[in-house]
Amino acid sequence: MNVLHFVDAFFSDSAHWHGYDGIPQRFWEHLQYSLLALAVAAAVGLPVGLLTGHTGRGGNALAFIANAARALPSFGLLVLAVLLIGFGLLPVMIPLVVLAVPPILVTTYEAVRSVDPAPVDAARGMGMHESRILFRVEVPVALPLILSGLRSAAIQIVSTATIAAYVSLGGLGRYIIDGLYQRDYEKVVGGATLVAVLALLTLAVFWAAGRLAVSPGVRRR
Amino acid sequence: MIRIDSVTKRYPDGTVAVDRLSLEIPDRSITVLVGPSGCGKTTTLRMINRMVEPTEGTILLDGEDSRRQPVTTLRRSMGYVIQNAGLFQHRTIVDNIATVPRLLGWGRQRARERAAELMERVGLDPSLAKRYPYQLSGGQQQRVGVARALAADPPVLLMDEPFSAVDPVVRKGLQAELLRIQDELGKTIVFVTHDIDEAITLGTMVAVLREGGRLAQYAPPADLLSNPADGFVEDFLGADRGIRRLSFFPSDALELTTDAVIPADATAARIAAVEAPHLLVTDADGRPLGWAAREELTAGDLRTDRLLPYGRPFVPGADSLRVALDCAVLSPVGRAVAVDGHGRVTGVVSQQTIGEAVRAAHTAGRADEQKVAG
Numbered sequence: 001m002n003v004l005h006f007v008d009a010f011f012s013d014s015a016h017w018h019g020y021d022g023i024p025q026r027f028w029e030h031l032q033y034s035l036l037a038l039a040v041a042a043a044v045g046l047p048v049g050l051l052t053g054h055t056g057r058g059g060n061a062l063a064f065i066a067n068a069a070r071a072l073p074s075f076g077l078l079v080l081a082v083l084l085i086g087f088g089l090l091p092v093m094i095p096l097v098v099l100a101v102p103p104i105l106v107t108t109y110e111a112v113r114s115v116d117p118a119p120v121d122a123a124r125g126m127g128m129h130e131s132r133i134l135f136r137v138e139v140p141v142a143l144p145l146i147l148s149g150l151r152s153a154a155i156q157i158v159s160t161a162t163i164a165a166y167v168s169l170g171g172l173g174r175y176i177i178d179g180l181y182q183r184d185y186e187k188v189v190g191g192a193t194l195v196a197v198l199a200l201l202t203l204a205v206f207w208a209a210g211r212l213a214v215s216p217g218v219r220r221r
Numbered sequence: 222m223i224r225i226d227s228v229t230k231r232y233p234d235g236t237v238a239v240d241r242l243s244l245e246i247p248d249r250s251i252t253v254l255v256g257p258s259g260c261g262k263t264t265t266l267r268m269i270n271r272m273v274e275p276t277e278g279t280i281l282l283d284g285e286d287s288r289r290q291p292v293t294t295l296r297r298s299m300g301y302v303i304q305n306a307g308l309f310q311h312r313t314i315v316d317n318i319a320t321v322p323r324l325l326g327w328g329r330q331r332a333r334e335r336a337a338e339l340m341e342r343v344g345l346d347p348s349l350a351k352r353y354p355y356q357l358s359g360g361q362q363q364r365v366g367v368a369r370a371l372a373a374d375p376p377v378l379l380m381d382e383p384f385s386a387v388d389p390v391v392r393k394g395l396q397a398e399l400l401r402i403q404d405e406l407g408k409t410i411v412f413v414t415h416d417i418d419e420a421i422t423l424g425t426m427v428a429v430l431r432e433g434g435r436l437a438q439y440a441p442p443a444d445l446l447s448n449p450a451d452g453f454v455e456d457f458l459g460a461d462r463g464i465r466r467l468s469f470f471p472s473d474a475l476e477l478t479t480d481a482v483i484p485a486d487a488t489a490a491r492i493a494a495v496e497a498p499h500l501l502v503t504d505a506d507g508r509p510l511g512w513a514a515r516e517e518l519t520a521g522d523l524r525t526d527r528l529l530p531y532g533r534p535f536v537p538g539a540d541s542l543r544v545a546l547d548c549a550v551l552s553p554v555g556r557a558v559a560v561d562g563h564g565r566v567t568g569v570v571s572q573q574t575i576g577e578a579v580r581a582a583h584t585a586g587r588a589d590e591q592k593v594a595g
Contacts (some may be wrong), residue, residue: 122307123367125272125379126321127296140311217353220318 010190012074013030014155021174023194029170030198033089033161037096038154044097045104045153046146053142056133062109066102074099074160082167092164099160100153107149143214151206158199162191172198222248223269223377223409228278230264230434238264239434240499241278245346249407250425251399255414257457261434266381267413272415297321300370300378300408303388306362308354314340314365315350330370339368342405344398360391367399371406378410384419396422417458421446421465429454443469467543470582475537475545475575477559477568485510492518499554502528507565510533511556534558537567542582546575 010016015024052058074095081091083119115138123137124130139146175191178184223246230239239261246252254262267273269280271292280287287295303593311548318336323329340347343364353581363383370378384392391520396419403410414420420427421442429437429445431453438450446466449455481497485504492500502510509514511528532551534542537559548557550571556569 116301116307118305118307119309120307121272122301122303122369123309123320125270125296125301125303126369127293127324129293137309140309169503213267215353217313218311219354220355 006186006189007193010193016190017156026170026172026174026191027194027198030158030161030172030195033092033096033164033169033171034157034198034202035173036089037093037100037157037161039151040093041097041100041104041153041157042150045149046108047103049105049108049146049149050112050134050139053109054130054138056113059109059113062105066106069098069102072098073086075163075166078163078166087167091167092161092169095163096157096160100157103147103153103156107152108142108146111145111149112138114145115141140215141218144210144218146204147210147213151203153200154206156201158202159195162195189216222246222283223411224281224284225269226267226279226281228265228268228275228280230261230268230273231276237434239268239275242430242434243429244436244439246411247426250427251403251412251423252412252426252545253414253420254419254428254430255413255417255424255457257432257439258415259432260430262415262430264434265383265430266379266411266413269377270299270301270379285500294388297324297373298375298377300368300373300375301378302363302366302378304382305359305381306354306366306367308362308365310354313351313353314345314357317365318352318368318372320369321375325373335372336368339371340365342371342402343368347427354529360395362570363387363395364398367402370432371402371408376406376409380410380412382413382415385414385416392419398457399423401576413522418465421468429457464543464546467546467579468541470542470579472535472540472542472545472578473537473538473543475559475570476577477537477570479568481556481569482566499529499556501556501566501569503557503566505565509558509560511568512552512556529553531558534564534566536560536562542575542578545570546572546579549575 019025048062052062072095077095077098078091081094085091085094112134119137119141120133123133128137133153161171162176164171172191172194175187175194179187179189179191225242225246226243228242229237231237242261242265244252244265248577254265256262264273268275269287269427271287296570299315309320312320315333315336316344318339319327319329319332322332322335323346337347340350345361345364345368349357349361354365359367363386366383382472384395387395400423410418410529415421424442427442427445430438431437432595433524437457438445438454440448440450445454446458446462446469449458449462458465481495481499482501482503483491483495484507485502492515497510498515500515500518502513504510509531511531513528517527530553532553533548535548537545539562545557545559549555549570555572557572557575558565558569559568
């Protein structure tokens, strides 16, 4: 019995394709948790990163907070959140957001801070307002790096969202955890494969977003 | 008119960048701020559009304190050109140039039309409109920078070492272009440079600043060269200020001689009649071919490959005495070749004759100064 055999067996079993424990349902749940966590993390990380990057102030404090957050174990945080809040979506979101904020925050800060100061000076000298300088001059140039921060956050969320299954929620983690419990390795491998596929899809989405949103003048081709 | 009135910039750490500087910047002319690094020239420029706020003193624009209008309004009324151009790399050339008109609320179409007009004015090929900055050379980028500053037709243009980062040949071209544009548009330009040659080439008035942000001298370039205020200005002008000053004297008063100029098909008698040791041989149209030693010349058998090069010719009237002298110094026979606008020889002039003209010009210059002083 090798891994490919498990994969084949899992996906060819028609029972895995419908119902509340079917692949489409679990995939959709996983996607929902991931998108929600990414949205919350971006809502926290992007504004703070943009603002600190633009002013160039608060970089050290930012690095400290980000490193501290990176040191927190996601699983431990989940258990702690469940103990404090009880079961539900919120205790799952906490570790996912904590995981995703540092890469978004730090890369966004670095991306904006490292924009060539000459065009910014020119823009200010031409009479642009600060907000317009940030969004029309700095962000378009910093966009590839900002997207890369969002991308690594998204990949980490997708792979870590499996832990939702530990606290009785759905998602692709269901297959892994249930499979391990039932010693059904076909299910475990199938679930892991689906997580990997979703991670690759995430990469593809970010690649496409980069092609669409980044100016050819910045991509240099 | 921009009036800088006893302005001081002191930073919180105590450094004084500009020290009680007063300057009157005349309208529709180029005023150059020049000096060594740390002399506060850039700080002074940046105080005009309030990128830096003065600690003391005021800057008056047509008599009104520059702090009385909103800072963005002030800046939009002044073109701003910086070193390395500072173009927006995510925007096409035409959209870069259209920036300020768009800020002022012009429609996209009108702003782009205006941008296309300006590309022509600064000598950029219209095919570059849809390119991105990284596809342009340094010199072209700097032209875009100038076009962008001119886009909303501001009365004032602030230029902070705009040509410092390009190579000397391109820089010369950009300087000539700026003078041409200024002839057409008549803007009030404040130009910062550390290059005294650039200051003298471009400036109607030149302000020499010394370290610590104090004004050393404020004068037209010719006066600066003839009467440096002190040792600092003299050193800053460099050892060859006498030669440089010749740039301000025209060459049209030079006495040209034509007896040593002969066509390639000259007769033996014509050649024998020449007294000078070297003859300038010209082609059938009167264009110079080169110098020949008289004894080596034989009629009807002129071998152009044996001629000495005639060097660089000058155009009396269009070129200065400095150019004429340079041509004579470069000439292998010590004589400069004068040509008309079509490149036809109008005569030759010796180093000696140019030397006399230089002395005459200096005497006339001194007499003028005395008249002004008296």
